Amino acid sequence: MNKFQYLFHTRSGRKNFWCCVLSVVIAVIFLFPLYWMLQISFKSDMETFGKVLTYFPHQFTIDPWLANLKDKDFIASLKNSFINGFLTMFITLVFGIPAAYGMGRYKPKGFKAFLLVFLVSQMLPASLMLTPMYLTFSKIHLLGTYFAPTIAIAAGSIPFAVITLRPYFKSVPVSLDEAARIDGCGVAKSFFLVMVPAVKTGIVTIVVISFLNGWNDLMFSMTFNVKPEMRPLTANIHKFQSKYGTKWNCIMAYGAILVLPVVIMFIFLQKYIVGGLTAGAVKE
Amino acid sequence: MKTQIRSRKDRECYPFILPAFIYLLVVVGYPIVYNFVLSFKNTNVKNLASGSSVFIGFQNYKELFTDPTFLLILRNTFIFTIACLAFQFTIGFLFALFFYKKFTFAGPIRGMILVSYMIPMSVTGLLGQNIFLNTGLINDLLSRIGITGPEWLTQTSTALIGVIIMNCWVGIPFNMLLLISGLSNVPQEVYESSSIDGATKVQQFFQITLPLMKDAIFAVLMLGFIYTFRAFDLMYIMTAGGPLNSTDVLATYSYTLSFTQYQFSKGSAVAVVLFLCLLIVGLFYLRLIVKGEEDT
Numbered sequence: 001m002n003k004f005q006y007l008f009h010t011r012s013g014r015k016n017f018w019c020c021v022l023s024v025v026i027a028v029i030f031l032f033p034l035y036w037m038l039q040i041s042f043k044s045d046m047e048t049f050g051k052v053l054t055y056f057p058h059q060f061t062i063d064p065w066l067a068n069l070k071d072k073d074f075i076a077s078l079k080n081s082f083i084n085g086f087l088t089m090f091i092t093l094v095f096g097i098p099a100a101y102g103m104g105r106y107k108p109k110g111f112k113a114f115l116l117v118f119l120v121s122q123m124l125p126a127s128l129m130l131t132p133m134y135l136t137f138s139k140i141h142l143l144g145t146y147f148a149p150t151i152a153i154a155a156g157s158i159p160f161a162v163i164t165l166r167p168y169f170k171s172v173p174v175s176l177d178e179a180a181r182i183d184g185c186g187v188a189k190s191f192f193l194v195m196v197p198a199v200k201t202g203i204v205t206i207v208v209i210s211f212l213n214g215w216n217d218l219m220f221s222m223t224f225n226v227k228p229e230m231r232p233l234t235a236n237i238h239k240f241q242s243k244y245g246t247k248w249n250c251i252m253a254y255g256a257i258l259v260l261p262v263v264i265m266f267i268f269l270q271k272y273i274v275g276g277l278t279a280g281a282v283k284e
Numbered sequence: 285m286k287t288q289i290r291s292r293k294d295r296e297c298y299p300f301i302l303p304a305f306i307y308l309l310v311v312v313g314y315p316i317v318y319n320f321v322l323s324f325k326n327t328n329v330k331n332l333a334s335g336s337s338v339f340i341g342f343q344n345y346k347e348l349f350t351d352p353t354f355l356l357i358l359r360n361t362f363i364f365t366i367a368c369l370a371f372q373f374t375i376g377f378l379f380a381l382f383f384y385k386k387f388t389f390a391g392p393i394r395g396m397i398l399v400s401y402m403i404p405m406s407v408t409g410l411l412g413q414n415i416f417l418n419t420g421l422i423n424d425l426l427s428r429i430g431i432t433g434p435e436w437l438t439q440t441s442t443a444l445i446g447v448i449i450m451n452c453w454v455g456i457p458f459n460m461l462l463l464i465s466g467l468s469n470v471p472q473e474v475y476e477s478s479s480i481d482g483a484t485k486v487q488q489f490f491q492i493t494l495p496l497m498k499d500a501i502f503a504v505l506m507l508g509f510i511y512t513f514r515a516f517d518l519m520y521i522m523t524a525g526g527p528l529n530s531t532d533v534l535a536t537y538s539y540t541l542s543f544t545q546y547q548f549s550k551g552s553a554v555a556v557v558l559f560l561c562l563l564i565v566g567l568f569y570l571r572l573i574v575k576g577e578e579d580t
Contacts, residue, residue, distance in 0.1 A: 019387035026379070027393045033411050033453065034399065036421055040414070053424045095304040102300030109294070112574070114301055119573060121312045123566055125514035127535040127555045129311075131542045132318035135332070155311040158304050187296050216404040218517045223543060234406040237521055241410075248414055255407045262403050270395045273402070277461060 034259070041065065041253035048249045064253035073229070074240070078257070080225075081215055081232035083146050084153070088214030089207055091154035096161025096206060101195055103162055104169030105177070122159035126219050129155070134223055148224035153217050157210040164209075164276050168202035169195065205276030208269050212262060233258050316559075322552040329546035337549070344553040353529055354537070354554070361533040361558075364448060365512045372452045373505060376459025381489075383460065384467045394464070401457040409521030412450035413437065440530035443523055447531050451518055458511075459504055466500025467493070499572065506569040510562055534558040 040048065041064050042057040068074045103114060133152055134143070142148045172195060180190040196203070215232075222235035233254070244250045266273060323344055327337040348354045383394040400408070415421040416436035423433030436446045474492055483491070494501070516535035519525055525532035525540065532540075534554055542551025 016387045019382075019385060020389045023383070023387070023389045023393045026382075027396055030397055030453075030456075031399065033415060033421075034403075036415060037407075037411055053419060053421070095307050098300035099304035102297035106294050106297035108297050108301070114305055115574070116570065117305060117308055117313075119570060120566070121308045123510050123562070123569075124312060124316070125535060125555070125558055125562060127514065127516065127538045128319055128559050129315040130539065131548050131552050131555065132315035132322060133311075134542070135322075135327075135548065136315070136318070151311060155308060158307060162304065191300070212402065216406075218404070218406045218520065219539070223539075234404050234517075237406055237410060238524075251410065252414065255410045258407050259403045263399060266395075266399055266402060274395060274398065274461070277398075277401075277458075 037252045037255055037259075040249055041256045043249045045247060045249065048247060064247075064249040065257070067250050068253050068257060073236075074233075074254070076229055077231060077233045077236045080146075080221075080230060081234070081258075084150060084217060084221060084232045085211040085214040087146055087150040088153045088157060088217075089210040091150060092157040092161050092206060092210035092213075093203075095154070096158045096210075097165065097196065097203065098191070099158070100162045100165035101169050101191060104166040105195075118159040118162045121155060122163065126152070126156075130219065130223055137224060143224055144226050144230060146225075146230070149217060149220040150214060152220040152224070153214050154210070157206075157213045160209060160213075161206045164205060165199060165202045168199040172198045201272065202276070204269060205272045208265055208273055209276055212265070215261065319552045319555055319559075322549050323556045325549050327549045329548075332548070344550050345557075348550070348553055348557070356529055357532045357534060357537045358557070360444060360529075360531065361513060361561075364444060364451070364515070364533055365509060367448045368451045368455055368512045369505060369508050371448070372455030372459050373508065375452070376456045376504075377463055379456060379460040380463035380467060384464050394460070398457045398461065400453050401455075401461075405454065405517035406521045408450055408454055409518045412446060412518070412522045416446040437523055438527055440528050443527060443531045447519055447522055450522065451512065451515065454518075455508065455512065459508065462504045462507070463497070463500065466497045466504070469500065470496045503569065503572060506565050506572075509565050510569070513562055513565075514558065534561075 039056050042060050042062065043054070044057075044059040044061045044063065047054060047057065047059055099118075102108075103111075103118075108114075129152060133148075137143045137148050142151075176194055176198065177190060180194045185193065216234065217232070218234040221232050225231045225235065228236060228239055237254070240254055241251060244254075324339055324341060325337045326340045326343070331337045379397070383390050383397075417423075418433075418435050418438075422436065426433040434442045436442045470493060474496070475488060478488055478492060514535055515533060516539065519531050519533060519536050520539070523531040525536045529537075534557060538551045538554035538558065540551075541547045541554060
């Protein structure tokens with residue numbers, strides 16, 4: 001029986017076929033808003049302002065994208081978004097990986113207290129930290145630096161890193177660690193040379209998610225970066241909206257550029273993201 | 285002897301754990317305490333520089349709970365959260381049941397659907413602004429089936445509905461993901477033996493799947509509550525809390541008080557109310573997790 005016959009002439013084949021059809025229908029409906037954003041971003045001004053709502057660009061143009069990319073303010077915001085992402089990622093990795101190792105391989109005194117602090121700080125609302133942090137940062141002159149928002153964002157992704165990575169460290173066989181120790185590695189050396197490489201997969205997840213936390217942040221960046229030229233794309237949306245008025249093609253291109261890195265990362269690193277999101281949100 | 289070695293070995297781990305632990309105490313713990321203190325004072329932009337703010341007890345809270353705007357916002361927050369939870373859990377569960385089946389596209393499409401969960405919430409808000417325009421996608425689709433859609437985001441009676449729909453678009457994949465992982469923990473043999481006993485699919489769902497997924501369902505609902513109740517980005521971008529506070533929630537109101545009216549103490553008091561509501565649900569969730577931790 002060839003593949004085609006299998007598809008239609010067996011009961012399980014037919015079932016598989018109809019499930020696939022249904023899943024495609026679901027995906028098309030569910031992801032339609034993203035298509036909608038994309039198609040508007042390729043419309044000319046005339047079509048955007050037209051009386052009839054069109055479902056695909058009849059006059060295809062990349063001008064709305066160029067309008068954004070040629071704008072100095074836009075490029076500065078884009079740069080700030082990347083800085084936000086990388087800085088959050090850096091802080092998260094430096095603090096998160098060692099803590100996940102400590103929590104995964106040992107059961108020290110106060111283990112429960114540590115675990116509780118990590119769990120609680122992951123669930124706290126940013127609103128609770130916003131006002132006191134603003135006042136504190138203004139006292140120590142940290143407002144209007146890239147560190148102000150990223151320090152706050154990382155406070156959310158460090159616990160995520162600990163909770164997500166801990167089971168990875170737990171599952172590394174003890175013998176691996178012990179062999180390194182027998183060979184004369186100290187604690188630090190065996191951590192960097194043996195343990196960290198052994199949990200590569202988990203670390204990729206942390207890299208991606210912590211970058212996205214920084215990239216997606218609105219609240220902290222908007223509040224702590226008082227100057228608009230320091231703000232990332234997310235925090236300048238309203239500013240650009242008042243600049244573009246009702247030129248929705250330009251606004252949607254702005255949104256599409258903001259989504260692009262997320263989608264690209266998603267395409268290439270999907271399995272890391274999906275696995276990490278599940279592990280980080282529910283108990284292992 | 286053995287315990288001695290073990291405790292000495294255990295001490296090695298503090299240099300690894302403590303930096304992150306102290307980081308969180310300083311960056312998260314200290315602001316929380318400060319926030320509570322602030323909420324009992326009268327700090328605003330005028331007395332901030334001079335440091336002449338004083339303690340005024342529960343005055344901020346008294347003012348809040350007699351303020352009709354605040355009560356409206358409290359109501360909005362609960363309506364928003366409960367409506368979102370109901371829809372995203374139900375639809376998310378249906379998606380989970382469907383995508384848990386084994387068919388060729390199950391994996392890839394399940395992953396694609398997650399994209400709406402990953403993109404910045406502020407872009408979701410931007411998109412919501414566009415599709416709920418008077419001449420936008422939603423009203424165009426409605427007009428094709430003969431319904432004249434309302435001016436969604438410019439009237440107080442419908443704006444919150446628009447925000448809820450956009451939030452569900454993000455929440456559904458999240459619920460689906462966690463429920464699929466819950467489904468995969470249900471042992472397959474239970475189904476096999478029950479179908480030999482002649483149980484129908486519906487019976488199986490209510491008598492086997494649901495009871496065995498109790499913990500997973502509980503966790504999803506509580507996490508959903510925590511993430512939805514503190515929502516900020518979506519409203520801030522999509523409606524800025526308007527029209528007439530109809531989409532304002534605790535998080536956006538706290539921000540407005542602190543950073544557009546510069547009444548820092550009042551903003552903190554709203555944040556405390558937000559925190560206490562989360563705490564009640566959070567404690568149940570923590571108990572579930574810590575219990576699970578002891579079992580392993």
